[in-house]
Amino acid sequence: MFRRLVFVTRLVVVALLVVVLFDALVFRSGFYRRWLEPGSVAGSTRNALRLVEATTMPGRRNVLVVGNSKIGEGLSMSLADKTVSDGGLHFVNGFIPGSDLRIWYYLLREVDPDARRYGAIVLATPLAAEEELGKMANRVADINYLAPLLRLSDLPSFALSFDDPVLRNQAARSILFPAQPLRRDIAAFLSAPAQRYEKVRDQERNYVPNYLRYLGRSEALPDLPIDPSTRLPVHWNGVDERMRRGLTEHYFRWLHVKPPEDTLASNERYYRYWLGRIVERYQGTGVPVVLIAVPRGPWHGSEAPVPTPGGAIGELIAAGKVLALPGDTFTDIEQPHHFFDQEHMNRSGRERFTVRLAQRLQALLP
Amino acid sequence: MLFDTLAYWLFFGIVLVLCAALNAGRTKRLLVVASYVFYAVWDARFVLLLGGATLANYLFGLWIDARAGSARRRAVTVAIAANLVLLGFFKYFNFFIESFAALFGLSPDSLTLRIVLPVGISFITFEGIAYVVDVYRRDLRAVRHPLDFALFVSFFPHLVAGPIIRPMDFLPQVGRPFSLPDDAARWGLREILKGLFKKLALANYLAPIADAYFGGTPYDGVAVPAWVGVLAFSLQIYFDFSGYTDIARGCARLLGFRFPPNFERPYLATSITEFWRRWHISLSTWLRDYLYIPLGGNRRGPGRTYVNLLIVMGLGGLWHGASWNFVVWGLYHGVLLGMHRFLRRRADARGWGRIVDAPMLVPLWVALTFLLATIGWVPFRAPDFASTVATLKALCALPDLGFVAGHPGVLVIALGSLAWCVLDRRRRLQDWLVERAPWQVAALGAGFAGLALEFCSYVDLQIPFVYFQF
Structure with missing residues (x-):
């Protein structure tokens, strides 16, 4: 009775095979990953892979520090190495601007397939879910960040890690049809292939050396006095309009805000799941996973309590599954003169943070 | 269930496979049930409306077909009016009330009703009107089998946004055994x-x-x-x-x-x-x-x-x-x-x-x-x-x-x-x-x-x- 559907089934199956084969050759093989726009979100994942691959040194005890742009600006690999030159540690910076635990899991899987390549994995994550105001699980940008790293087998776990059903669908589609999240990238590539070729070649030649030469930004925020009643600066002397707007909108406005209950619960689940998966990868390998609370912002030191591990993170620490530097390790750096904007450390902050991180890790790691 | 969603294509695939597995009579029943399921996914409340409009037009068809002369004319007038009342109530009631209120400087809030527009109502009523008028004009005999008529009105590919199907085009195709030539x-x-x-x-x-x-x-x-x-x-x-x-x-x-x-x-x-x-x-x-x-x-x-x-x-x-x-x-x-x-x-x-x-x-x-x-x-x-x-x-x-x-x-x-x-x-x-x-x-x-x-x-x-x- 199904003979009537044989022909249409054959057409559909062959058509699907064409799609699957093309996707396998171009996207799943990693071929297109090489040609991603370096300045794009997916391109920043590719940049991280470049940096990690180029700076991981076989035969040394590599310590991979994974984080977002705070680590990109805050950690100097060469200074860290110099600080612990007698301990044999070699620091590798695995930062992706705007990234989070979910992205880090897949990054680690890519750069450390057997979970034994590094002497330690350091995660620069907030120590408690309440430090995140938005729902981490529903960060739609993660789909684009991870476009170069996801596999078909990731479909259920990755899609279901989003709370929102619409995003779950979107995430599933991005794995089934890997060109979907790279639509804009592909269109830009096809419209100017020569330009893309040059950009990628340039990135391949210069990205790592440029980053290794980078010393950090020299600008610093002025030390604005804070009015205890309004919790805003008493005056804005020495701050231009753009910076003032940035600080007001993206920093002071949120400094004392706590996330709503459902966001907190969602982020707890998020931390438990993704940190749990990372810890699970390294369980039994002898590779310690260390959590560090990077300096949070220029006035956090004086205006916010010391970060303390809580919820899922607290449980993992208490169970001995992860190590953590004390919450106050870097709080003295949380001052305006160590930052160049509301989030990122400047050169002096970078140096102070790097040296202390290297020293503390040397002391912590067996 | 939009045509551009995975859910629709899963639904469609299941319907297609079942159609191939069933005989002509059961295929018809299956398509009606599938169409009502499809409509219910939009808003289950309106399934009653769809069923009511279908039943009413089916009966109108039989009524018109059984009459001649002025009685036939009266019957078709009632049938058209009923369809227009349905459309007018759901789609235009608040619009005319608001326009009336604006004309006389009245507040429309106390006069308007909270009416939700049923999906595809314009298409359903226009197809209903086409059917009763075709029967009236003797272009078409009234459909005797209610399932045939239900399929004409509800067939899911055209149910919510057309095209507006004419009974003379569709009804002769109903009841044929399923076949899918290359x-x-x-x-x-x-x-x-x-x-x-x-x-x-x-x-x-x-x-x-x-x-x-x-x-x-x-x-x-x-x-x-x-x-x-x-x-x-x-x-x-x-x-x-x-x-x-x-x-x-x-x-x-x-x-x-x-x-x-x-x-x-x-x-x-x-x-x-x-x-x-x-x-x-x-x-x-x-x-x-x-x-x-x-x-x-x-x-x-x-x-x-x-x-x-x-x-x-x-x-x-x-x-x-x-x-x-x-x-x-x-x-x-x-x-x-x-x-x-x-x-x-x-x-x-x-x-x-x-x-x-x-x-x-x-x-x-x-x-x-x-x-x-x-x-x-x-x-x-x-x-x-x-x-x-x-x-x-x-x-x-x-x-x-x-x-x-x-x-x-x-x-x-x-x-x-x-x-x-x-x-x-x-x-x-x-x-x-x-x-x-x-x-x-x-x-x-x-x-x-x-x-x-x-x-x-x-x-x-x-x-x-x-x-x-x-």
């Missing part, structure tokens, strides 16, 4: 892929640009110029609605039913009259057969013909939605149709017909018709009269090309579509793929269409089909 399978798949590409890649790309212009918000951080916004909507509504129709026709064909065409490259029409023979054909022929001709059509002299055109197009505009903007759009087309009729008659009377029809002038007439149709979309899309006037004024200013330099997609789509129509003007490539190409080539073509969809579709935006709101 050419039907190829044709159905082609239409589905074509429709998905039109909707997901083209209409969904254009929609945010048109929305940004008419919503007064920037697109990609840049203000959208009026001519880009209007052009984007003009293309969006075509690709959106014709894409929907292609998918509906493709699905119907795979299930063993043929739907008549609803679009025939309308933006290549050489006159506004021809435009309406190519645009939303199922609506324009419905209006012609059940409104224009009963009003006297063009049989009562030129003056009455122009009035009839205005009435038909004004009501056709109002059919799209409860807003005076739609009426203005309809009347605008009524005026254009009248003007074209008048000028054409004058040209023919003076012997200029051959000059007007000269092939070298065709591009000029096509461009002019497209321009007029596109201007017509302004009241159709604008949220109110003030925006309509502001947009029309903005269209008179010199075009700003800066936006297009940064976002060439609108022009690429417009010119690309035109180039495609010129290259494949007789649809030879499409027909060859369906009728003569080896199946492997057809499958390869479908594969490439699939890749094009993967590369170009904007699925994430979740933009509903424009005609779902009508």
Whole structure:
């Protein structure tokens, strides 16, 4: 009775095979990953892979520090190495601007397939879910960040890690049809292939050396006095309009805000799941996973309590599954003169943070 | 359950497999049940409305068929009135109350009701009216088997946004054993892929640009110029609605039913009259057969013909939605149709017909018709009269090309579509793929269409089909 559907089934199956084969050759093989726009979100994942691959040194005890742009600006690999030159540690910076635990899991899987390549994995994550105001699980940008790293087998776990059903669908589609999240990238590539070729070649030649030469930004925020009643600066002397707007909108406005209950619960689940998966990868390998609370912002030191591990993170620490530097390790750096904007450390902050991180890790790691 | 969701295609796949597994009688039952499930997914409450409208029109058909003379006329009048009351209550009650209140300076809040518009109500009632009138005219015997009639009204590929199916086209196809010949399978798949590409890649790309212009918000951080916004909507509504129709026709064909065409490259029409023979054909022929001709059509002299055109197009505009903007759009087309009729008659009377029809002038007439149709979309899309006037004024200013330099997609789509129509003007490539190409080539073509969809579709935006709101 199904003979009537044989022909249409054959057409559909062959058509699907064409799609699957093309996707396998171009996207799943990693071929297109090489040609991603370096300045794009997916391109920043590719940049991280470049940096990690180029700076991981076989035969040394590599310590991979994974984080977002705070680590990109805050950690100097060469200074860290110099600080612990007698301990044999070699620091590798695995930062992706705007990234989070979910992205880090897949990054680690890519750069450390057997979970034994590094002497330690350091995660620069907030120590408690309440430090995140938005729902981490529903960060739609993660789909684009991870476009170069996801596999078909990731479909259920990755899609279901989003709370929102619409995003779950979107995430599933991005794995089934890997060109979907790279639509804009592909269109830009096809419209100017020569330009893309040059950009990628340039990135391949210069990205790592440029980053290794980078010393950090020299600008610093002025030390604005804070009015205890309004919790805003008493005056804005020495701050231009753009910076003032940035600080007001993206920093002071949120400094004392706590996330709503459902966001907190969602982020707890998020931390438990993704940190749990990372810890699970390294369980039994002898590779310690260390959590560090990077300096949070220029006035956090004086205006916010010391970060303390809580919820899922607290449980993992208490169970001995992860190590953590004390919450106050870097709080003295949380001052305006160590930052160049509301989030990122400047050169002096970078140096102070790097040296202390290297020293503390040397002391912590067996 | 939108046509551009995975849920719909899973549903469709299951229905198709079950159809192949069942005999003719059970297939009919299955399709009715599936159609009601499909409708219930939108809003389960309206299943009763669909069932009620189906039962009422079924009984009206039997009643009319059993009567003769003035009793027959009374019966059809009651049947038409009942359908119009249903449509009027759900779609136009608040609109007329608000208009009445505005006219007499009353507050509409105390008079209006909280009415939710059932999906597809306009299509359901127009098909109901077509059925009872056809029975009245003795073009059709009343359907005896309620299941046949239920399938005609509810068949899910056309249920929520048409095309408006005529009972005489559909009912003879009901009850045939399911079969899916190779050419039907190829044709159905082609239409589905074509429709998905039109909707997901083209209409969904254009929609945010048109929305940004008419919503007064920037697109990609840049203000959208009026001519880009209007052009984007003009293309969006075509690709959106014709894409929907292609998918509906493709699905119907795979299930063993043929739907008549609803679009025939309308933006290549050489006159506004021809435009309406190519645009939303199922609506324009419905209006012609059940409104224009009963009003006297063009049989009562030129003056009455122009009035009839205005009435038909004004009501056709109002059919799209409860807003005076739609009426203005309809009347605008009524005026254009009248003007074209008048000028054409004058040209023919003076012997200029051959000059007007000269092939070298065709591009000029096509461009002019497209321009007029596109201007017509302004009241159709604008949220109110003030925006309509502001947009029309903005269209008179010199075009700003800066936006297009940064976002060439609108022009690429417009010119690309035109180039495609010129290259494949007789649809030879499409027909060859369906009728003569080896199946492997057809499958390869479908594969490439699939890749094009993967590369170009904007699925994430979740933009509903424009005609779902009508």
